[in-house]
Structure formats: structure tokens, C-alpha cells
Amino acid sequence: MTAYAYYPGCSLHGTGIEYAKSTNAVCRVLGIELKELEDWNCCGASSAHTVNPWLGHGLVARNLKLAAATGLKDVVLPCTACYARFKETTHALGDPAVAARIEEVAGGNVPRDLAIEPLLKIVVEPARMEHLQASVVRPLKGLKVAPYYGCLLTRPPDVTHFDDPEDPQTLDQLMRVLGAEVVAWPGKTACCGSNLALTRTDIALDLSHQLLAWAEAAGADAIVTACPMCHSNLDTRQGQMRRSGRGDHQMAVYYFTELMGVALGLGLSELGIPKHLTDAVAPLTRVPAEARS
Amino acid sequence: MARIGVFVCHCGTNIAGTVDCPGVAAAARKMPGVVFASDYKYMCSEPGQKLIQDTIAAEKLDRVVVASCSPRMHEPTVRRTVAAAGVNPYRMEMANLREHCSWVHQDKPVATAKAIELVGMMVAKVSRDEALRAGRAELTKRLLVIGGGIAGIQAALDVANAGYQVTLLERTPTIGGKMAMLDKTFPTLDCSACILTPLMVDVAQHPNITLMTSAEVEEVHGFVGNFEVAIRQKARYVDHSICNGCGTCWGKCPVKDVTSEFDQGMGKRTAIYLPFPQAIPNKPVIDAPHCRSIAYREAQLKQAAEQGLSPEEAGKLKPVGPDGKKLVPCGICEKLCATKAIRFDDTDRVVKERFGAVIVASGYDLFMLDGSHDEALAPQARKPYYGEYGYGRYPDVITALQLERLMNASGPTKGEVVRPSDGKHPKTIAFIACVGSRDEKVGRPYCSKICCMYTAKQAIMLKEHDPSVQTYVFYMDLRAAGRYYDEFTRRAQETFGAQYLRGRVSRVYPQNGHYVVQGYDTLLGRAIEVEADLVVLANGVTSARGSVDLMQTLGISYDGYGFINEAHVKLRPVETNTAGIYLAGCAAGPKDIPDTVAQASAAAVKVAGLFARPFIETEPTISEVNQARCVACHLCEEICPFGAVTFVEVKGGRQVAQINPAVCKGCGLCTAGCRGRAILLHGFADQQVLAQVESLFARPVPLRAARSEPEPLLSK
Amino acid sequence: MPDALRLNPAVSRDAICFVETTSGQSLHDCYQCGKCAAGCPLARATDLSPQQIIRALQLGQADVALDSRGLWLCVGCQTCVTRCPCEIDLPRVMDALRVWAMANGRRSAQREVPIFHRVFLKTVELLGRAYEVGVVGGFNTLSGHLLGSADLGWPMFVRGKLKPIPRHIRGRAQVAAIFERAEAMRASEITAARKAEGAAR
Secondary structure, X not given: OEEEEEOOOHHHHOOOHHHHHHHHHHHHHHOEEEEEOOOOOOOOHHHHXXXXXXXXXXHXXXXXXXXXXXXXXXXXXXXXXXXXXXXXXXXXXXXHHHHHHHHHHHOOOOOOOOEEEEHHHHHOOHHHHXXXXXXXXXXXXXXXXXXXXXXXXXOOHHHHOOOOOOOOOHHHHHHHHOOOEEOOOOOOOOOOOOOHHHHOHXXXXXXXXXXXXHHHHXXXXXXXXXXXXXXXXXXXXXXXXXXOOOOOOOOEEEEHHHHHHHHOOOOXXXXXXXXXOOOOOHHXXXXXXXXXX | XXXXXXXXXXXXXXXXXXXXXXXXHHXXXXXXXXXXXXXXXOOOOHHHHHHHHHHHHHHOXXXXXXXXOOHHHHHHHHHXXXXXXXXXXXXXXXXXXXXXXXXXOOOHHHHHHHHHHHHHHHHHHHOOOOOOXXXXXXXXXXXXXXXXXXXXXHHHHHHHHOOOEEEEXXXXXXXXXXXXXXXXXOXXXXXXXXXHHHHHHHHHHOOOEEEEEOEEEEEXXXXXXXXXXXXXXXXXXXXXXXXXXXXXXXXXXXXXOEEOOOOOOOOEEOOEEOOOOOOOOOOOEEOHHHOHHHHHHHHHHHHHHHHOOOHHHHOOOOOEXXXXXXXXXXXXXXXXXXXXXXXXXXXXXXXXXXXXXXXXXXXXXXXXXXXXXXXXXXXXXXXXXXXHHOEOOEOOEEEHHHHHHHHOOOOOOOOOOOOOOOOOOOOEEEEEEEEOOOEHHHOEOOOOOOHHHHHHHHHHHHXXXXXXXXXXXXXXXXXXXXXXXXXXXXXXXXXXXXXXXEOOOOEEEEEOOEEEEEEEEOOOOEEEXXXXXXXXXXXXXXEOOOHHHHHHHHOOOEOOOOXXXXXXXXXXXXXXXXXXXXXXXXXXXXXXXXXXXXHHHHHHHHHHHHHOOXXXXXXXXXXXXXXXXXXXXXXXXXXXXXXXXXXXXXXXXXXXXXXXOOOOOOOOHHHHHOOOOOEEEOOOOHHHHHHHHHHHHHOOOOOOOOOOOOOOOOOO | OOOOXXXXXXXXXXXXXXXXXXXXXXXXXXXXXXHHHHHOOOXXXXXXXXXHHHHHHHOOOHXXXXXXXHHHHOOOOOHHHHHOOOOOXXXXXXXXXXXXXXXXXXXXOOOHHHHHHHHHHHHHHHHOOOOHHHHHHHHHHHHOXXXXXXXXXXXXXXXXXXXOOOOOOOOHHHHHXXXXXXXXXXXXXXXXXXXXHHHHO
């Protein structure tokens, strides 16, 4: 049982509930203990650093202190936007002058020796992958997925140091281990539109529709993602895309943890899959039932 | 008794603006040994020099101090002047009143006082100068040209035509370099092979040129006029002295799938091969790692060694491969060769030769997106570089040189420009400029100079091949600064319909069998997307693989990119800081063919000028060991950066150090380091240096009036 | 009819100084190659691309940048900085520009964006975490887009994805204190930039 300090982020308790459910279910099966930070606060998302970088750092800094309080050195975050914020702050702490100011806004010392990792990275560690491979009971045969990394997992590369920013492979490899077929498509790290979904819905619809169109053209049955913002834009607004004449997509959008859960033989409800706005249950019915491959 | 003349130069207002020159001259007149002192506006001018000569005669001077600019400017000129007037040139010293005084101070009284001190120091030194004489060394009138591209070929021909022996060394199996790979050349659209191959043939036929291909420099010792060079002639496995180039061997070779380097990976060749039809020597070589016969032989020898048999007995063994199957002995070329020229048992040989001069024309390589060009230079960014362009992932994203091979009639597709993915003719071609140039992130902030021109050329050529194509060129700036160059790039746009878009490309991705090129036109201010069938990357010029090792072997200076440093950027562009070693072509930085050829001929003239002398003159301001005091501690040998120190036995059986006067550069390290004070640096003897110090401190130091003198960062 | 730009090095020095100091980027390093604009997902939807925003700053025309829509549509996808050959951290420059804009009360050309950020951060300040329902409700009200995303409300609610009742964390006072301190630091940076600019003149 390995334990990690766990920061779920605001969406996982709200619109991203499926991500939370599937993460917890999968980690339980794989023997990963997630110690949720006690009384954590919002990381600030895009809004904090956009209007005041010190606010962004301050909000993250409080969480870093809470993480240190768990006694664990590794912090894992499922939401890539939160991950990006944590990474930016820990990166900034590397500069002594900036670190001093961060401690000023945080109101005290900020721990500097924590490792910040996205959930995706934890899952694909070699030993864990081996365990995962051995534990797959329902390989996702016949399911063609387009792996969608979004913006913040791999960029900016000098801060995240996670996979290649132009052609990352981590999620692709994970999907193959689960037995799915991965399609090559141009949208791997393209932007979904992020919070423009509220402020300029038209732009977010354009960008997300483009992603869905690309995935369709590549022959994908589904898109698999690691970010609740991306998931929301891609999953919940397909009706709006249809009504606005952009395109009639019927493409399921999964969190990678949901697909992991399916391959591990867990129930769809346990994973939160029925909660998607775009039907995500139907594509899975085409995947053969539990059977060792 | 010394008779010293002091000449103080105004240097226009460079010195006189801050230093009271007449005042300095007046003060100099009172210094010990000085019988004459005057000032003049421009000492370096002809009247200025004549003034020195006339004064030497009139005042019977035997030593001269010129107080002016840095000796690096005019020391050789002034030495020649005084020598012509009968004064030993090493009894002339220069006091630097410009770089060391007027250019770093602003307060006139302070600067003048310092100038007087500087002159005083030089007067003290010159009064103790020895009457040194330049030495002489032998001169071997043979030239070594490293690199058989157009630069090396031109330089070799020029020097050979001047009547001297030349050895032209090329590390690949053929001369011709990158120019041989090109289809047409800008701005005239001459066929590259048509203008190059006659020169290549001239080299092959020239009685004064010894051509060594598949050969590299291994070690270099010596000095100008006397370089000892060890050359490794690599095994070619074909005896070129009896091979007649009939072509039967490569026609019948069963190994046909070796990636062709000459075709930049766009085509295949055989294991025994001729790089291209007009190769010189027009004789094949065997690429050993791909030759079955050689692999068989090596397996036999290995097995023999394992079984304790002799190499002769190895010939009977039938070895098996790693998969357990019997290896094929092949030997087809050997059987078919009419002149029996195949030599599977060939080995590398090291040959030692002596040369009087070396021209480094080792050429360039193109920026490789996988980082394989980077060997000696620290990589700056994550690899692969430019992952966003998909080179290596998408087959129809190619480099400019790869396109050149496709366009070439003797290339892998016989001149048909087709997409590597499906063999179809592309109708829309996008060019991306500045790949690996003007880019800090990949460690190449410089401009590669030739890419704007070759891109325009390729856009024109593609339109000529197929009038129905549309080309797009994504550029940052258009660098077309040669004769008829700008007109050429305009023609690409005006006559050949190339659409130029000013803005770097962000990404290339495949869609529906085409490639979407995501760019931006900064002139219009709009995002641009082009659906291209073929994407051509204009990659930049980097130093050739192995450059750094070669420069270090030669002992010449190079920059952070592996390009050779010239002795002086403006006034000595084809010389290096090492006497006798010259440069030509892209080894010293990106340039086009006209500039390369010009440099090659310039270097050739320097060599011819060197060889026209009967001997080499060596500087006498070098170190000499007092062998009576030397205790052979070897410290000087360790310290000397030039390898000038050897040890000899003297009477009594003692070992003592000896300094080679032709190699010694007079840097003084050994002199300073010698524990027994046994080394004398002529021209900078202890008494001379101490005299300067005494002169400095014996004089009263005038009060400095302006304490608040601002930071001296004045340059005029 | 817009006038020709009268270039004057003294104009907008305070804004540009602030941007360069806060972001740590030297704007003259940019040679306007346009690669950022070519890859920006928003460039085709906006008036000024990132490259043009930098250009405006290089020419001392901070107003042009601050009044642009492009500044506010930037979502911080980091594509520009990942590909920039001069390694200019554009997202930081954009952040700094927005801080200056809001500090100086400039009207945003895309007013919905600062409204959204304010509403979002208000919920965080009060509760310690983002209150999604409150964010949408507050944003819709203040922006006048009363029915924005309304079609998603019911489907989300029946699936239990919306938490209509706001909850706060125990340490919300600590969070509020962070807001206060961050605001003070930002304000003093703005003042310092104005002072330094005054001294330089």
C-alpha cells in the first residue's frame, strides 16, 4: 500500500464527480492510499493567477502546508489545472527572492521539498503498470480511443517535465495496457477552450467541436481525458454544438480512471459513468464482458 | 651608451584629445638615454614613418620608442621602418597611450601624467633591449587540404596550379561535398554537378594533387612550414590502383537495402557502392558493416580465435549467425571482378606525411531535428527539436536537402518530386524557413545565410517541374544580400507564383492525407492554415560532425558552434591564429558557393605566398633555456601549451630542457614557472621588466586633481 | 479615422515597466516571428494576437494592448511559451498586463472575463472553495447573460453533479487573509512601478 497526499480540487466535488468516484475506486483496487488534505482550499484555478499571481501562489501555498502536515512527501492531483497551479508555485519557490514573497502572502514558511505529481503519472509507474496489466479482467477490446492530454499536463515543459509536449505517449500507453486501441489524432494537446465555456461559450464550442471532429475523423469511439475542465467542455456541450449547427457528435468522453475501472472489472455506477451528459455507457456495451484475454 | 628617440603620436584626437602630447614629448626628452623626442599627428602615416627614419639617421639613434596605439595595430610596420633605417627592429618598443590611456580616462592632467609614466617605462625597457635576430626554419612546400568539397577542391587546384604539391584529404569515399548533392544552384540555376564535376576531374588528373579519400587526420604536430601529420587511410576493401570502375560489383551486390547517405536517406544503395555516378575516385568502396562477405570473414576469424586456430585455418570454418542459421559467404563481387580488385582483408593504415601548410575546408552539416548534429556542443533544448513539425513522424515532412535529392535527375526518384508516403506528385508544397536558425531555444541564434536563397530556388524549381503546383513559403525575414539575389527571390514570387507568408509556423499535423500547416501572416495579422501535400523544412547550417575534434587535433581556435575562428574578422578572414593553418568555406561559418570559392582561392594565395619564401622566419622574442641552470624538473614541459619543450642530453649525461624556437610563441609561462630561474624570455628579460617597475615607482606621482573622475568607459 | 502612432519613448513607460518587472521578461527579446500567434487557439477569434500585443508594448502603446480583446481571451494554454524560439514567457506577460489593467480600472474589451474571475474568486474568498452553482449564478447575473448554460442546469442537477448548497472550509478565515495579503502586495507593486517610472523621467 503506497500512500499519497491527495488534493482532489473543487471540480471533483462538483461537476467532476465521476473523476473522484473512479479515482477512488481504482486506487482502492490498485492498493494506492489517497490521504485527502485536511480542509484544503481552492488552488485558484485560472482566475487567481490571472488577476494576481501572488494570490495564486498564496492559495497553493496553504495547500502545500496541509500536504506537509500529512507527513507524506508526494502530492498527487487528478485535476491537471490544479496540478499546473501547484507546479507553478513549487517551481517559483525555487527562486529565493520569489520564495520569500510567497511566504509573505502565505503568512509563514512554505514547505519546499514536496513532489507534485499528476494522477496519470502515478498510475503509469513501471511497477504499478505491471500490477495493472496483471489485474485487467475486462480488456477494452474493440474500443478505439483518442487520448486527450489537454494543455496543462505537458506545458510548459520547463515546469511540468512530464512527457513530450508535442506528442506525449503516457496516456496512449496506459490505454494500450487496458486493451484499448489508440488512434493517432491531431488534438492530443490542443486547447478545449477552458473557462471561455462560460464567458465566450461560442469560442469554447468552436474549440471543443474541433476536438470532437478530429477524434471522429480519426475513427475514435471515445475521447479519454485527464482534466475535469476538458471533460466538461467536451461531454456536456455536445447538445449545444448540435443546436448551434456546429456538428452532431455522439462521442463519449471518459476520464482515464473510468476506463481503468472498467478494465479492472468495476461496475459502471461505481465509476460514475452513468453521470455523463453524453451517453458513455453504450460504447462500453460493445466491449466484451469480463474475460481474461 | 644608448641613443633613444621617442616619438609621441597624437592619433588625430584619439590620444591628443586627452593627453598633452607635446608635454609628454617634453618630459621624455629629460629621460635617461633619450637624445630626441617629438610629437606628431599620425605616426603610422607615411610622413610619420619617414620622420622616424630621418631622425634615426640625423640623431644616430640606436633605439626607438613610439608612444601611440596598441602594438597589435602597427608593431610590425614600425619594426620594418626602423629596420630599414638601420636600427635593430627588436630595439623598438611601443608605449600604448591609446587603449591603455587616452581611451580609458577623461581627465587630461591625470591622463598626461599616466602617459609620461608609460613612456618612461618603455624608455627604461628599450635601453635594455637585446639586438635580437629572427630565426630561420625549413619550409616543406607541400599543402594539406582537409575536406574535399568545393572549398577544398578550389584551394587544392589553385595551389597545385601555382606549382606546389597538394594532398587533398576527404573522409567520405568521394570528393564533391554537399555541392554534389545539389540539383541546381542559386542565383543562376546552374546545374550543380555540371559546374562541379569538371573541377573534380581536374583534381583527379592533376599531377600535383594527391587525392586521399576515406581518409582522416589523426594527429598533427609541428609548426608552420613543418607540420607532421598522421593520416588514417580507412579500409576501402577495393584496390583503387587496379579497379577500373566497371560497375559489375555494385550491379550484382545482393545487399540492396542500405540507406543511402548521399541521398539523405531518401534512397537505398548496395554494400559495395559508388556514392553517385560522377564520384571521384570513380571507384567503389565497401561499407563493411553491411557487407556479408566481410561479416562472414569476421565471424570465421572470431570462431578461429575461440577455437584456438590460426587465421589461415579460419578460412575453412563455416560460421553460423546469432539465429543459428549458417552465414552466407557471398563473395559475389570478388568472383565477378575482372581485375581482381576486391580486398576483403583490407585494413586501416596510418600514413605520416610532412606539410608546410594546412587549409581546413572541412565543410558543414545540416541541423538535424533529432539532435544528432550536436555531439560536441551542449544541447540547449529537449529533443527531438521542433517536435511540432512532425519530422520523423510524418513521412512527407522532409528537409531541403532531401527535396534536393528528389529533384535531382540522378537521385533516388530520377528527378520526380513525389511524396515519400504514397509516391504521388504533391500539388501544394509548404516551406518552413529558419528551422534550426535564429532560434535561441535550440542553441542556434545565428542566421544560416543560405536558406532564404535555397528555399526560393526550390520554390522556383518545383514550379518549373510542374506548373500546376502552388508553393507557400513561411518566412521571418528574407535574406537575399548578394548580387542578383534579391531579384531572384522576387522572381520566385512574381514569376513563379510562390506565396510568401511572413510568420513562423507553429504546428504541422496530418489530416485527410494532407498536412495542415498552422502559420500566421503577421503582415495581415491573421492566422493562416495551408493544406500541404509536402512540407519542406529549411534547416540551417551547423558545423560538420567531428569539427571540434578536428580543431583540437589541429590546435586551432573555434567558437561555441564549432566554427573556426579567423585571425581577424575583417582583415584576416582566411587565416587562423595558428601560423600556417588557413581556412576556407563553411567550416568557418555558413556561406554560399561564391563566397566559399572566393575564400578557397584567398587561402590558396596565402599558401602560395608562404611557399614562395625560401624559408620560414621565426620570431626571436621567445624563450631560451640556460642549460647550465636547468635541473630538468619538467615543469616547463608541463606548462607549455604549444608542446615546444623537449629534453636533451648534454655533456656529462645530464638531461636539460630545450625549447624549439620555431614552436615557441613567447607566451612566458615557462619563464614565469621555472623554479630555477633558468629560462630567459628574449625581449622580456627580468632586468627589462624590473627596469619598467623601477621607472614607475622612482618617478614622483603627481597629485590627482579630479578625485570624482567618472567611470572610465570612454571609447572614441 | 485613427491617427498615425506618434512614437514617444516616455509614453506608457509605467505600464511597460510594471509588465517587464512583474513578468521578468524583456519585451525587446521578441523578434515578432509570429509563431505564438500561429499556435494560439484564440488568435483566430480575436483582434490582437499575442504577437501583436507584444508589438504594441514594444512600440510603447500599452493602451492598445490593454484595450484589446486578445488580452482577455487568453486562457493560459501555454502553447506560445512552449514554442517560442526566444523563450519569452508570454503567459506571464499576459498575466502582468491583466493585473495592471484591473488595478487601473480599465474597461475590459471582453467584460465577461474579469466578471467571471471576480465572481469565481469571491466564492473562494468567502467559502475557501469554488462554489460552482454560485459562480454560474453570480456570473450570469452580473454579466447579463441570464440564461447562460441554463440548459445544462437540470441535467447536471439530476445526476448529482451540482451542489446547490454552499459549504465552507473551516479555515476560510485563513483563505480570506491570503486574499488580503495578496491584494496588498499587488497594490504595492503597482505603486512601486509608478514611482520608479516617475523617478526615471
